[in-house]
Amino acid sequence: MEFAYxxxxxxxxxxxxxxxxxxxxPRAARxxxxxxxxxxxxxxxxxxxxxxxxxxxxxxxxEADLVTMGIAIEEVARGDFNASYGIQLAGLAGDIIGRNGSxxxxxxxxxxxxxxxxxxxxxxxxxxVGSDAANLVCRAVREGNEYVITGEKSGITLAMVAQAxxxxxxxxxxxxxxxxxxxxxxxxxxxxxxSPLRDLGSHGxxxxxxxxxxxRIPASHRLGDEGTGFYQVMEGFxxxxxxxxxxxxxxxxxxxxxxxxxxxxxxxxxxALATFEGISFPIAEAATHxxxxxxxxxxxxxxxxxxQPYTKESAMAKWWGPKLSVExxxxxxxxxxxxxxxxxxxxxxxxxxxxxxxxxDGTAEVMKIxxxxxxxxxxxxxx
Numbered sequence: 001m002e003f004a005y006x007x008x009x010x011x012x013x014x015x016x017x018x019x020x021x022x023x024x025x026p027r028a029a030r031x032x033x034x035x036x037x038x039x040x041x042x043x044x045x046x047x048x049x050x051x052x053x054x055x056x057x058x059x060x061x062x063e064a065d066l067v068t069m070g071i072a073i074e075e076v077a078r079g080d081f082n083a084s085y086g087i088q089l090a091g092l093a094g095d096i097i098g099r100n101g102s103x104x105x106x107x108x109x110x111x112x113x114x115x116x117x118x119x120x121x122x123x124x125x126x127x128x129v130g131s132d133a134a135n136l137v138c139r140a141v142r143e144g145n146e147y148v149i150t151g152e153k154s155g156i157t158l159a160m161v162a163q164a165x166x167x168x169x170x171x172x173x174x175x176x177x178x179x180x181x182x183x184x185x186x187x188x189x190x191x192x193x194x195s196p197l198r199d200l201g202s203h204g205x206x207x208x209x210x211x212x213x214x215x216r217i218p219a220s221h222r223l224g225d226e227g228t229g230f231y232q233v234m235e236g237f238x239x240x241x242x243x244x245x246x247x248x249x250x251x252x253x254x255x256x257x258x259x260x261x262x263x264x265x266x267x268x269x270x271x272a273l274a275t276f277e278g279i280s281f282p283i284a285e286a287a288t289h290x291x292x293x294x295x296x297x298x299x300x301x302x303x304x305x306x307x308q309p310y311t312k313e314s315a316m317a318k319w320w321g322p323k324l325s326v327e328x329x330x331x332x333x334x335x336x337x338x339x340x341x342x343x344x345x346x347x348x349x350x351x352x353x354x355x356x357x358x359x360x361d362g363t364a365e366v367m368k369i370x371x372x373x374x375x376x377x378x379x380x381x382x383x
Contacts, residue, residue, distance in 0.1 A: 003295075009071055016072060019048065020079025028080040031204040032349050037161040038204055041083050046116025050076065050087055055094030059110035066239050066301040073243045074294075077250035081353045082204035084247035085157055086116070091243070092236045093120040096166055097184060100224035100232060105184050109164060121162035123153040123185075123210055124233055136180055138212065140169035147171075147183060147222065149215045157360070159208035160196050162187055167212070168229045175227065182229035184221045191215040201352025237361060238314045242300045244361055245321025248354050249294050252325040255350060256286055259332040279335060286328045293317065293324050312374035319367035322358045329354060 005013070023044060031038050045051050053069045055061025064072075069091060077084040093113055097105060097120075112118035129135050138151025149169055159165065164186045172179030185192070191213040199207055224232060260283060263273035273279045300313030333340040333347035340347050358364065372380045 005071070009068060012068065012071055013075060016048075016050075016075035017078065019044075020075055020077075024076065024079030024083055028082070028204075029343070029346065029349065031080070031082060032201075033203075033343075035203040035206070037158075037206050038080075038083070039161075041080065042086055042116040042119070044116070045076070045083065045086055046114065049114075051090035051116050052094060052114030053087065054091040054098070055110050055114045056098045056106075059098070059106055060114045061094055061098070061110070065305045066242075067298060067305055069239075070243060070246045070298060070301045074246040074250035074253075077247040078254040080204075081247060081251045081350060082202050084243075084250070085202070085205050088240055088243055088247070089120065089122055089158060090114065090116075092122055092233075092240055093166060095236055096182065096223060096232050100182065100228070101184060102220045102222075104220050105223070109184065118164065119158050119162040120184075121156050121158045121165040121187075121210075122233070123156050123159070123165040123167045125153060125155045127152055127154045127209075135176060136168060136170050138167070138169045139173075140167075140171050140181060140183060142171070142219070143216075145219050146216050147219060149183065149185065149212045149217065151212055153210040153212075155197065155207055155360075156210050157205045157207050159187075159194055159210050160206035165210060166223065166233075167210075168233060171226045177230040178227045180230040181226045182223040182232050183217060184223055185212070185215065185217055189215050189217065200355065201349065202356050205356075238311055239301065239304050241314045241318035241361055241367075242297045242304075242310075244357050245293065245317040246297050248322045248325035248357055249290055249297070251350050251354060252286075252328040253290055253294075255329045255332040255347060256283065256290065259283065259335050263335060273335070282331055286331060289324050290328065293321055297321065312371055315362075315367040315370035315374070318362055319364035319371075322354055323364065325354045326351065326358065 027038060049062050050072055052061035053064040057063050073084045073087045076087060090113055097110055109118060113120050126137055129137060140147045140149045149167060164184055167183045167185045168180055170179050171181040192215055193211045195209040197207045263279050266273045296313060297317045300310045300317055303310035329347055329351045333351060336345055339345055
């Protein structure tokens with residue numbers, strides 16, 4: 001077994017940690033308060049190659065392995081948690097379009113997505129369909145050389161600024177998972193409308209409801225064959241769930257490091273706070289859990305890079321990583337006393353941000369169902 005990063009990955013960690021500290025962290029509070037999308041951050045990430053990690057090299061991408069992608073998202077999240085959404089969604093778009101898109105769609109969108117000049121959202125969740133993604137209601141009807149899309153997508157990250165979305169719609173009412181097809185839909189087409197959501201956190205992720213009222217797109221914008229859309233997104237979700245966990249662990253880790261520095265300096269009753277077991281023991285526990293969760297994540301990505309099954313590890317990481325991050329950041333906030341509760345320090349913002357990923361891309365309950373299924377078989381699935 002090998003637990004070392006390559007020399008290139010070590011250099012990537014140093015580069016991105018400096019980028020996160022110098023460029024991303026100073027902007028994070030501003031973005032949270034304004035709710036404006038940080039185009040400057042997106043373009044910088046594009047210049048660094050972070051948005052093209054899963055894009056084919058022929059279209060300006062890196063074709064990076066998943067362990068490298070995990071490193072990138074963890075380091076970026078240390079500076080600005082919301083910026084990690086860019087790596088997630090640009091990666092999924094690069095993968096899905098790169099494997100399934102027509103030449104026309106690839107030429108128009110992949111390079112622009114990788115450079116940070118275009119944003120492509122992933123439109124799966126619907127108002128009445130969240131975890132049960134095989135039961136989509138949004139439909140796409142073939143009419144000659146076009147498809148007509150009608151329906152609504154809810155809670156779509158980056159939807160307020162995206163120029164296009166990968167939309168999953170039902171093309172066969174008789175099937176569940178096999179009746180879902182993916183399409184690349186430009187969002188400036190007639191019949192598309194957006195309604196912003198007012199979220200607790202992750203304001204820079206500009207989530208929204210997308211409505212499609214008989215939106216016509218060319219058949220060339222279908223991604224892959226009819227009936228393959230559900231499997232395309234589920235394949236991407238397996239690794240993206242681990243990336244989500246690593247983004248949560250990254251922001252929890254930097255919060256813990258800041259807290260350790262604080263309690264070594266802050267004094268009470270004539271001693272540094274770090275000398276009290278009520279402070280040092282929870283820090284030791286958090287550090288242990290973060291390290292264990294991180295290596296679970298990288299083991300999953302390592303398996304994925306080798307073409308081995310990793311669905312169990314993905315689901316384990318997805319429910320544990322965000323939960324652990326919420327608990328760690330909450331404890332860090334408390335250790336900073338009343339200032340930790342103010343917006344002068346980043347803990348309240350980080351706490352609001354990571355709570356969102358206890359929900360997004362699969363709740364803890366759904367992840368535990370997946371783990372149980374992988375451990376004990378499909379007969380353990382709920383009726």
